[in-house]
Amino acid sequence: MIRFDSVTKRYPDGTDAVRDLTFEVPRGGITVLVGPSGCGKTTTLRMVNRMVEPTSGTITIDGQDIAARPAAELRRSIGYVIQHAGLFPHRTVLANVMTVPRLLGWDTARARTAALEAVERVGLTQEQARRYPSQLSGGQQQRVGVARALASGPELVLMDEPFSAVDPLVRADLQEEVRRLQRDLGITVVLVTHDIDEALTLGDTVAVMRDGGIAQLGTPTELLAAPADDFVERFVGSVVARYERYRDLSQAAEQHAREVRGG
Numbered sequence: 482m483i484r485f486d487s488v489t490k491r492y493p494d495g496t497d498a499v500r501d502l503t504f505e506v507p508r509g510g511i512t513v514l515v516g517p518s519g520c521g522k523t524t525t526l527r528m529v530n531r532m533v534e535p536t537s538g539t540i541t542i543d544g545q546d547i548a549a550r551p552a553a554e555l556r557r558s559i560g561y562v563i564q565h566a567g568l569f570p571h572r573t574v575l576a577n578v579m580t581v582p583r584l585l586g587w588d589t590a591r592a593r594t595a596a597l598e599a600v601e602r603v604g605l606t607q608e609q610a611r612r613y614p615s616q617l618s619g620g621q622q623q624r625v626g627v628a629r630a631l632a633s634g635p636e637l638v639l640m641d642e643p644f645s646a647v648d649p650l651v652r653a654d655l656q657e658e659v660r661r662l663q664r665d666l667g668i669t670v671v672l673v674t675h676d677i678d679e680a681l682t683l684g685d686t687v688a689v690m691r692d693g694g695i696a697q698l699g700t701p702t703e704l705l706a707a708p709a710d711d712f713v714e715r716f717v718g719s720v721v722a723r724y725e726r727y728r729d730l731s732q733a734a735e736q737h738a739r740e741v742r743g744g
């Protein structure tokens with residue numbers, strides 16, 4: 482669905498954030514970009530909705546070069562969820578969720594109906610939809626962020642560290658919710674995290690990034706059972722350590738897959 486072809490991003494100060502990146506994000510499912518701080522995850526994600534413009538190379542969505550589409554129109558067609566939700570504090574939850582439908586020119590009644598549906602879809606009530614963001618918990622605010630990204634029915638949703646700011650229990654709930662929404666709606670999700678555990682739990686496809694490139698792209702089972710090099714092996718190591726009792730990496734990977742499927 483999304484294809485990066487030799488994409489490079491050099492920021493004006495000379496930082497090479499992404500170097501000659503070529504890879505594909507398949508349609509449907511969750512693709513996770515994971516890697517240490519500064520490896521270029523956010524830059525890669527933000528190039529998909531043209532919040533960041535590549536220095537060279539091409540990005541296509543369903544075969545169409547995104548550079549040929551007006552940036553604002555492209556951005557409205559793609560859901561976007563960020564850490565701390567990024568909600569407008571002086572607007573109610575419902576007004577926040579109505580933002581993109583309104584930008585798309587939907588009339589108030591249609592935008593409102595879509596927003597209420599999205600609010601309910603992420604497990605919030607109509608009463609909560611009338612509140613202001615500060616009157617909700619951090620986890621609930623993140624749910625609003627997800628509802629806002631979904632309200633206009635995009636096929637593609639980008640998520641940048643969406644659960645980093647919430648505690649582990651809430652985080653597990655939100656992960657499950659995103660997994661369920663992805664399946665129910667059949668959308669494509671591209672999610673950035675620095676947490677390898679989250680990547681291996683949520684990702685159908687996981688791209689481990691290093692220095693602006695991809696060290697390995699594969700399923701969680703492939704990464705655990707056959708890390709491409711020492712860097713990937715160290716990175717997935719903390720997860721592998723939990724499966725020490727298994728005789729070899731492929732057994733550990735199978736057990737991990739069973740737990741993820743079961744959970």
Ligand SMILES: Nc1ncnc2c1ncn2[C@@H]1O[C@H](COP(=O)(O)OP(=O)(O)OP(=O)(O)O)[C@@H](O)[C@H]1O
Binds near residue numbers: 494518524525
């Ligand atoms: N606007 C900018 N101007 C200059 N350099 C930037 C800019 N944004 C990011 N960078 C640099 O580009 C590199 C990649 O940054 P990016 O935010 O894409 O990485 P990341 O993997 O998402 O990191 P983190 O997990 O810390 O958010 C880093 O060295 C960063 O300092």
